[in-house]
Amino acid sequence: NAGVTQTPKFQVLKTGQSMTLQCAQDMNHEYMSWYRQDPGMGLRLIHYSVGAGITDQGEVPNGYNVSRSTTEDFPLRLLSAAPSQTSVYFCASSYWGGNTEAFFGQGTRLTVV
Amino acid sequence: AQKVTQAQTEISVVEKEDVTLDCVYETRDTTYYLFWYKQPPSGELVFLIRRNSFDEQNEISGRYSWNFQKSTSSFNFTITASQVVDSAVYFCALSEGYSGGGADGLTFGKGTHLIIQP
Numbered sequence: 037n038a039g040v041t042q043t044p045k046f047q048v049l050k051t052g053q054s055m056t057l058q059c060a061q062d063m064n065h066e067y068m069s070w071y072r073q074d075p076g077m078g079l080r081l082i083h084y085s086v087g088a089g090i091t092d093q094g095e096v097p098n099g100y101n102v103s104r105s106t107t108e109d110f111p112l113r114l115l116s117a118a119p120s121q122t123s124v125y126f127c128a129s130s131y132w133g134g135n136t137e138a139f140f141g142q143g144t145r146l147t148v149v
Numbered sequence: 150a151q152k153v154t155q156a157q158t159e160i161s162v163v164e165k166e167d168v169t170l171d172c173v174y175e176t177r178d179t180t181y182y183l184f185w186y187k188q189p190p191s192g193e194l195v196f197l198i199r200r201n202s203f204d205e206q207n208e209i210s211g212r213y214s215w216n217f218q219k220s221t222s223s224f225n226f227t228i229t230a231s232q233v234v235d236s237a238v239y240f241c242a243l244s245e246g247y248s249g250g251g252a253d254g255l256t257f258g259k260g261t262h263l264i265i266q267p
Contacts, residue, residue, distance in 0.1 A: 079255070
């Protein structure tokens with residue numbers, strides 16, 4: 037059981053480049069989300085999805101796009117990377133309902149130069 | 150809006166000491182869930198505990214214990230007889246509403262960096 041898989045693990049981008057961070061889960065979870073972790077800031081929610089075809093913005097959505105065409109995948113797109121997007125990105129998934137917890141991927145360390 | 154405060158940015162103790170990590174939360178919902186996650190130096194997030202707002206019982210799991218007090222909006226985490234392997238960043242988090250699973254929106258505190266010295 038792979039759980040939540042994020043690719044790539046590390047990435048360096050130049051300002052203005054675009055890229056997609058991949059996230060896949062094999063637990064048939066309805067809920068998926070993306071967080072960014074910056075030093076001294078904890079984790080902050082970027083976007084989330086409560087099911088295929090449904091997405092919504094979190095606390096810090098600017099500069100990021102998401103889509104959810106399947107239950108398993110929830111990619112995060114940076115359309116025009118900026119140095120302020122240098123961060124560690126975590127994808128998470130969970131079942132609906134209170135008796136569960138979020139499972140996190142291993143993280144993607146992104147540097148924008 | 151919900152908020153989680155972990156006032157202790159960094160704590161350093163000597164091995165075998167007991168240590169308590171504080172977590173204070175704010176929410177207007179009557180149904181909510183509180184979590185603790187551990188982030189070791191390797192970087193992954195490890196789930197430790199989930200507590201719903203209707204269950205104020207304290208919980209003990211080995212050397213770990215949690216004290217949930219709605220009257221003070223606190224969900225503190227104590228490690229007894231700390232070990233070097235406990236060194237990590239610990240996050241307290243809040244999820245509002247019945248969904249409570251977390252992946253539709255956890256609010257995290259900024260974390261407490263715990264250093265256990267041998």
